[in-house]
Amino acid sequence: MNPTLYKASTELSHGASMLISNYVFPNDLHVHWSMMIVLYPYITGLVDGAFIIAALYYLFDVKSLKPIARFSLLFAFAFLCCATLPLLLHLGRPERNFNMLLTPSPSSAMAGFGYIYAVSMGVLSFIVLFVYRPDLVERGKKAKGFMKLLYRALTFDSNDLSEKALALDGKIIRFLVGLGIPVAAVLHGYVGFIFGGVKANPTWSTPLMPVIFLFSACVSGISAIIIAYIIIRKIGGHSVDSDCIRTCIKTLTGFFILAFSFEMLEVFSHSYLKTGYHHMVEGLLNGPLASSFWLWQVKICSVIPLILLGCMAFIPLKDAIYTAISGLVSAILLLQVFIMRWNVVIGGQLMSKSARGYTEFHPEWFDKEGIAAVIIIMLIPFIILFVLGKIFPFWAEERKSGIQ
Amino acid sequence: MSKHALRIAFVVASVVLMAGVGFVLKAQLIPKSFGLYGPYRADAIDEEAQRVLKHGTNASCFGCHQYEATIHLKGNHKTISCEFCHGTYSDHIKNGKKIANLPVKKGTEITTLCLRCHNTEIKARSTMVIKTVGIQDHLKKQNVKLTHTCNQCHHVHAPLKYINEAKKITGLMEVKP
Amino acid sequence: MIIKDFKVNKSCVNEQLILSDEKFPLDMDKRDFIKKVLKGAIAGSLFLVFPMDTTGGGNFDKNSTLKDGISTFDPTIKLPEEIPEIRDRQYDIYKQNFAFIVDITRCIGCGSCCVADKREYNVPDGNYRTWVERYIKDFDDQVYVDCPNGGLDGYQKPRTDIPLNARDTFFVPKLCNMCKEAPCVQVCPVGATFISPDGFILMDSDRCVGCAYCIQACPYSARFLNPITKTAEKCTWCYHRVRKGLLPACVEVCPTGARKFGSLNDENSEVYKILKGPGVLTVLKQSMGTLPALYYMGQRLEVV
Numbered sequence: 115m116n117p118t119l120y121k122a123s124t125e126l127s128h129g130a131s132m133l134i135s136n137y138v139f140p141n142d143l144h145v146h147w148s149m150m151i152v153l154y155p156y157i158t159g160l161v162d163g164a165f166i167i168a169a170l171y172y173l174f175d176v177k178s179l180k181p182i183a184r185f186s187l188l189f190a191f192a193f194l195c196c197a198t199l200p201l202l203l204h205l206g207r208p209e210r211n212f213n214m215l216l217t218p219s220p221s222s223a224m225a226g227f228g229y230i231y232a233v234s235m236g237v238l239s240f241i242v243l244f245v246y247r248p249d250l251v252e253r254g255k256k257a258k259g260f261m262k263l264l265y266r267a268l269t270f271d272s273n274d275l276s277e278k279a280l281a282l283d284g285k286i287i288r289f290l291v292g293l294g295i296p297v298a299a300v301l302h303g304y305v306g307f308i309f310g311g312v313k314a315n316p317t318w319s320t321p322l323m324p325v326i327f328l329f330s331a332c333v334s335g336i337s338a339i340i341i342a343y344i345i346i347r348k349i350g351g352h353s354v355d356s357d358c359i360r361t362c363i364k365t366l367t368g369f370f371i372l373a374f375s376f377e378m379l380e381v382f383s384h385s386y387l388k389t390g391y392h393h394m395v396e397g398l399l400n401g402p403l404a405s406s407f408w409l410w411q412v413k414i415c416s417v418i419p420l421i422l423l424g425c426m427a428f429i430p431l432k433d434a435i436y437t438a439i440s441g442l443v444s445a446i447l448l449l450q451v452f453i454m455r456w457n458v459v460i461g462g463q464l465m466s467k468s469a470r471g472y473t474e475f476h477p478e479w480f481d482k483e484g485i486a487a488v489i490i491i492m493l494i495p496f497i498i499l500f501v502l503g504k505i506f507p508f509w510a511e512e513r514k515s516g517i518q
Numbered sequence: 519m520s521k522h523a524l525r526i527a528f529v530v531a532s533v534v535l536m537a538g539v540g541f542v543l544k545a546q547l548i549p550k551s552f553g554l555y556g557p558y559r560a561d562a563i564d565e566e567a568q569r570v571l572k573h574g575t576n577a578s579c580f581g582c583h584q585y586e587a588t589i590h591l592k593g594n595h596k597t598i599s600c601e602f603c604h605g606t607y608s609d610h611i612k613n614g615k616k617i618a619n620l621p622v623k624k625g626t627e628i629t630t631l632c633l634r635c636h637n638t639e640i641k642a643r644s645t646m647v648i649k650t651v652g653i654q655d656h657l658k659k660q661n662v663k664l665t666h667t668c669n670q671c672h673h674v675h676a677p678l679k680y681i682n683e684a685k686k687i688t689g690l691m692e693v694k695p
Numbered sequence: 696m697i698i699k700d701f702k703v704n705k706s707c708v709n710e711q712l713i714l715s716d717e718k719f720p721l722d723m724d725k726r727d728f729i730k731k732v733l734k735g736a737i738a739g740s741l742f743l744v745f746p747m748d749t750t751g752g753g754n755f756d757k758n759s760t761l762k763d764g765i766s767t768f769d770p771t772i773k774l775p776e777e778i779p780e781i782r783d784r785q786y787d788i789y790k791q792n793f794a795f796i797v798d799i800t801r802c803i804g805c806g807s808c809c810v811a812d813k814r815e816y817n818v819p820d821g822n823y824r825t826w827v828e829r830y831i832k833d834f835d836d837q838v839y840v841d842c843p844n845g846g847l848d849g850y851q852k853p854r855t856d857i858p859l860n861a862r863d864t865f866f867v868p869k870l871c872n873m874c875k876e877a878p879c880v881q882v883c884p885v886g887a888t889f890i891s892p893d894g895f896i897l898m899d900s901d902r903c904v905g906c907a908y909c910i911q912a913c914p915y916s917a918r919f920l921n922p923i924t925k926t927a928e929k930c931t932w933c934y935h936r937v938r939k940g941l942l943p944a945c946v947e948v949c950p951t952g953a954r955k956f957g958s959l960n961d962e963n964s965e966v967y968k969i970l971k972g973p974g975v976l977t978v979l980k981q982s983m984g985t986l987p988a989l990y991y992m993g994q995r996l997e998v999v
Contacts, residue, residue, distance in 0.1 A: 137828075137839075137840035137841060137842070139842075139869075139916035140821075140822075140823045140826050140842055140844075140845040140916075141822060141823055141910075141916045141917070141918065141919045142916045143821070144821075144919075144920075146907035146910050146911065146920060147907060147911065204906070205904050205905050205906055206903075206904065206905015206906070206907070206920055206924075206925030206926055206927075207903065207904050207905045207925050207926060208904075210885075210902070210903075210904045210905075211904060212547075213885040213887075213902055213904055214884055214885060214904065215544065216544055216547050216548055216885075217548055217552060217557065217885050217886050217902070218884060218885070219557050219558075219883055219884055219885060219886045220557060221557075221880070221881045221882075222881065222882050222883055222884040222908070223882065224882065224884035224906065224908055225884035225885070227884070236533065270525040270526065270528070270529050271525060272521060272522045272525035272526075274520065274521055274522035276520075276522075278520065278522075279520065279522040279523075282520075282522065282523060282526070286526070308908070311882070312878075312882070312911050312912055313878065313912075313914070313983060313984075314878060314911065314912055314913060314914035314983065315911065390982075463911070466916070467913075467914055467915065467916045467999075468840065468916070468999055469999050470838075470840055470999070549902075552886070555788075555889075555891065555892050556886075556889060556890075557886045557889070558886040558887070558888075558889035558899060558902075559886070559899050559901070559902060562889075562897060562898075562899035562901070562902075563788070563891045563897060563934075565899075565901075566897050566898075566931060566934045566935060567934060567935050567938040568935065569934075569935035570935075571815075571935065571936065571939070571941075572814055572815045572816075572944070573811060573814065573815055573936075573944045573947055573948070574774065575774055575775070575777065575941065575942075575947060577774055577775050578774055595950075597950045597951070597952070598950045599807065599811070599947060599948035599950070601811070601814075601947075601948065602807045602810060602811065602948045602950075605814075606814050606815070630851070633851060634805045634806065634807075634849035634850075634851065635803050635805040635849075635950065637850075637851065639852070639853045640804060640829075640850050640851075640852075640853055641853065641861060641864045642803075642804060642829060642830075642831075642850075642864035642865045642866050643803045643804070644800055644801070644803075646800075647800070647801050647803060647951050648803050648951065
């Protein structure tokens with residue numbers, strides 16, 4: 115892109131100790147998919163993971179998850195609302211984004227985005243509305259003016275809370291959640307496939323990519339729910355349901371073991387198969403990504419949580435300590451997934467298609483796709499969540515007190 | 519059917535209706551030539567085909583510059599494009615009229631230009647394709663000042679023109695069958 | 696690497712293309728030999744670069760009127776046609792078959808092609824529709840590649856940053872491979888890039904959303920995002936020139952005939968004769984399964 119980048123690459127070539135000179139194709143110096151494309155799968159991953167928690171309660175009847183089931187739905191919804199923001203910021207011509215819906219190319223993995231997103235948004239919204247209908251009806255009765263109208267619209271103008279009506283709602287919820295699982299899996303799995311389907315990039319093109327993305331999505335989503343639950347409850351001066359936390363952590367442990375195994379399997383297969391591009395992948399992981407992959411993603415953010423999760427599984431801990439460690443593990447795992455996305459998306463692009471060299475990526479603060487934009491986008495879902503909290507009560511027992 | 523079920527049926531119906539409206543709208547907004555040959559806008563092919571030419575061919579230059587043409591076409595540089603050294607046709611002629619003079623390279627610019635192709639130091643040049651020189655060696659060998667530019671001996675359009683003429687005069691020219 | 700499936704037909708071998716020693720006996724004076732070879736070889740390619748007939752060239756009809764709505768003057772009208780059977784006839788988009796051949800052994804790394812390309816399309820600095828790489832291979836099989844500024848400034852100086860024990864050095868021009876199974880076309884979500892029925896992969900910059908997926912998908916890195924229009928761009932083999940019966944700009948300016956372009960429907964074209972002949976042709980990254988229409992002659996296996 116700019117002359118400084120070129121200089122950087124030639125400097126690299128001088129000190130290269132590899133078998134081959136560090137040569138980057140002239141069009142490969144610029145990293146086209148930068149932080150926004152790191153953020154996008156991160157956000158849909160959070161949506162996915164949060165939705166899994168809700169699904170475990172509403173579809174698979176994991177009763178201990180009751181305290182956070184409703185909250186996870188709202189959490190997923192808040193983040194899903196912002197999932198398109200990084201994509202719009204990334205697009206060179208964001209004003210043309212509707213072309214995705216107008217003329218989706220049947221051969222492109224990316225083309226389905228608009229429709230998959232629309233369906234998942236619809237399904238999730240209706241799940242939220244049906245789950246919250248009893249609360250909304252109660253609140254609507256007490257509300258006045260505009261709020262009354264809003265509650266009427268959100269309850270489909272039906273204040274029928276009879277057993278028969280609630281049973282129908284229950285069936286619809288189960289159906290929608292059942293539909294939501296494949297939709298959520300497709301929404302996020304296809305993000306993995308967008309990378310996995312790029313044969314030109316040897317670190318991306320593996321059928322494991324959608325699987326890794328799905329499992330790490332569950333990890334990040336569940337972690338986020340755990341942290342959010344603990345923090346919001348503590349701030350409000352409420353108690354934390356330790357049974358619920360323990361179930362979450364068990365689920366999280368399972369998903370994280372799967373995610374980490376597949377992440378390592380991918381690296382292992384590369385280094386064992388030693389295909390034509392092996393030297394490039396090896397050089398990438400041990401060169402430009404040495405600290406962000408081995409140190410941060412693997413050692414700090416994967417091995418430490420694994421040890422902690424092991425302790426939590428095998429050592430009987432007091433609830434308060436368990437909760438504290440849960441928060442810590444979840445925070446580390448949230449970071450792990452973010453770093454993993456970074457290493458896949460940006461790391462993968464550092465390899466030039468010349469198979470002879472690596473380019474560099476330096477994030478900027480105040481760019482359309484800069485760090486500041488990332489922070490702002492990550493704040494918006496919390497603002498949405500705050501507003502939603504005014505209409506939809508987060509926790510189940512607040513409803514009971516509200517009815518009186 | 520209860521009132522509640524009726525409401526839900528109404529919601530489902532509105533979703534279906536909205537989707538239907540969406541698809542009708544979509545059909546309206548797709549460009550006309552889209553899908554003629556495949557899932558793309560067929561008019562884009564014609565638009566690309568009508569892109570304005572910047573380069574002509576050597577023949578477009580020779581039409582007016584006939585004196586240069588006679589020299590250029592006889593020399594060893596006949597395969598060299600006029601526009602590479604002088605600039606594109608479109609910078610010179612527009613709507614059949616001259617709009618600007620194209621630059622003529624001078625002095626060391628010429629040497630630099632010559633050495634783009636003829637520099638022996640760049641070893642990747644097949645002797646079957648091009649004759650190369652180490653410029654310093656060449657100047658020394660020819661007993662001329664090291665500040666000489668190429669065009670002081672070589673006509674840029676026909677590099678051996680003067681040399682052959684000189685050889686003819688001095689009788690050094692090899693006689694060819 | 697592909698080895699073309701050849702039908703041996705000696706009578707069809709283009710004699711102009713063979714730099715055979717038989718034509719120039721070995722006992723010739725070396726300089727003379729080179730001179731003759733140059734004459735023969737360059738004349739051979741020159742014939743394809745532009746027909747020698749200059750009588751028609753440039754005697755432009757100043758009254759030629761608006762033809763395509765873009766310019767009132769169409770410089771192609773009196774220009775000799777370089778690709779036959781295109782002008783003045785119905786262009787049957789389904790019946791075209793073009794090929795591009797790059798002859799590594801003839802490339803001298805002058806960078807004329809890169810300059811012409813930048814001028815023809817006003818390519819923004821730092822982006823390249825075509826570029827020329829320099830390869831240096833030493834006796835330990837180390838390969839050193841560079842491509843300063845895409846070859847736009849030519850190669851004025853030898854590399855000084857590497858131990859010089861060169862076994863083989865050569866230049867490799869790169870451009871769009873016009874894959875028959877193009878990954879860029881496959882991944883474009885909005886149909887903004889496509890394979891036209893005549894085999895060209897073109898961009899519809901009016902529909903491109905600038906997602907850069909095609910740039911990720913192209914194994915040859917032939918694409919870039921134009922920093923001004925924010926849409927993807929690529930080499931088109933000068934589609935606008937080809938449709939006017941002219942050669943691509945890079946082929947037009949190549950002084951050595953290293954770049955060859957032509958129609959395979961024309962049995963007299965150089966590319967037809969090469970593809971029909973017994974020479975070894977390869978494509979880049981064959982394992983990607985992209986089936987390029989861009990062939991390389993004299994390609995070394997180190998080239999990716």
